[in-house]
Amino acid sequence: MLMDRVGGYTLIEVMIFLAVSGVLFISAVALIQGQQGRTQFTQSIRDIDSKVQQYVDEVSASYFPSTDKYSCKLVRDLAGNDRPSITQLLGGSTKSVGTNENCIFLGKALQFHTNPGDVDDTLGVYSILGRRTEEVPVTGVTGGSQTILVPSFSDANPTPTTSLVETYALPFGTKITSACKDISSCNDSSPNRSAMAGFYVDLSQTSTDLDANKSTSLISYQYPNNVDRNTFLYGPTSPNSSPNGTTYSCLILNRSGCGGLNPSAPVLPNVFTNWIMCFKSATSNQTAKLTVSSGSAGIQTKVDFVSC
Numbered sequence: 001m002l003m004d005r006v007g008g009y010t011l012i013e014v015m016i017f018l019a020v021s022g023v024l025f026i027s028a029v030a031l032i033q034g035q036q037g038r039t040q041f042t043q044s045i046r047d048i049d050s051k052v053q054q055y056v057d058e059v060s061a062s063y064f065p066s067t068d069k070y071s072c073k074l075v076r077d078l079a080g081n082d083r084p085s086i087t088q089l090l091g092g093s094t095k096s097v098g099t100n101e102n103c104i105f106l107g108k109a110l111q112f113h114t115n116p117g118d119v120d121d122t123l124g125v126y127s128i129l130g131r132r133t134e135e136v137p138v139t140g141v142t143g144g145s146q147t148i149l150v151p152s153f154s155d156a157n158p159t160p161t162t163s164l165v166e167t168y169a170l171p172f173g174t175k176i177t178s179a180c181k182d183i184s185s186c187n188d189s190s191p192n193r194s195a196m197a198g199f200y201v202d203l204s205q206t207s208t209d210l211d212a213n214k215s216t217s218l219i220s221y222q223y224p225n226n227v228d229r230n231t232f233l234y235g236p237t238s239p240n241s242s243p244n245g246t247t248y249s250c251l252i253l254n255r256s257g258c259g260g261l262n263p264s265a266p267v268l269p270n271v272f273t274n275w276i277m278c279f280k281s282a283t284s285n286q287t288a289k290l291t292v293s294s295g296s297a298g299i300q301t302k303v304d305f306v307s308c
Contacts, residue, residue, distance in 0.1 A: 037284040037286075040281075041282075044281075045303055045305070048171070048279070056292075063105075073085060083157050084159050086161055105128075106156055106200045106201055109125070109197070111197075128251065129161055130153075131156055132149065149203075153202075160248065172282060174280070174281065177278050177279065178193070179277045179278075194222045194223060196247070199299060200219055220299060223250050274293050277291075287308050289305075290302070
């Protein structure tokens with residue numbers, strides 16, 4: 001007579017159970033991590049969009065960081081141009097807003113890497129100052145001159161403040177893969193490629209009260225595609241130093257040091273309508289496109305979670 005089987009599992013059954021459980025566990029973890037990665041990427045792009053809009057809004061409101069901690073004056077550079085130079089106030093001294101000694105805040109330039117095949121996870125932000133007035137000859141009066149407000153961006157002798165360079169790390173390891181006027185033709189050699197753009201007060205549209213904290217018309221410039229963010233760190237520390245570094249040369253409109261500047265007179269970067277950036281997730285195959293548009297309605301941003 002055969003004995004009844006004692007209840008329980010065989011070794012093979014236990015091994016099959018553990019294998020199936022392991023597969024289900026790994027699948028669940030992968031699913032959770034994938035969902036977390038997608039959520040983080042979405043949040044990252046929203047944060048980047050918000051940050052870019054913040055910088056544009058600061059220019060529109062004529063907001064210059066740390067105004068009360070710096071003194072600004074004009075210094076003659078080696079080429080004979082009067083350029084703003086700021087000095088940090090010591091001993092807890094403060095300086096009232098508006099007492100800028102002929103310096104004005106022109107706007108901000110935003111920059112990513114442009115090395116061929118490279119990607120970056122950091123945005124560099126440069127605050128650009130300019131001279132507020134200039135001396136011009138008086139018609140019909142020999143040797144006579146008068147002081148007027150600068151009528152254009154190039155006349156203001158734009159100069160970056162090397163001591164106030166800001167950096168913004170893209171959240172959750174997000175990378176930028178390209179920045180162009182036209183994403184469809186954005187390759188390493190394309191003139192559409194531009195890793196740096198500037199957002200500035202349109203001096204031709206401003207009133208005589210340039211120090212007022214109010215909204216103003218803005219103009220957007222696309223800088224050449226050969227600008228490398230790292231070169232700025234080796235630029236001059238004061239206007240009377242020799243220009244050094246592609247970024248610095250482009251920001252001060254030095255054609256000899258910034259190949260690709262608009263060859264027409266006056267020397268200016270190209271005005272752009274769209275600046276399109278493509279980003280990719282650090283943990284998934286997601287990509288997103290951020291478009292900064294400049295037009296009659298002002299400067300606006302738009303996010304699209306599409307392949308780019």
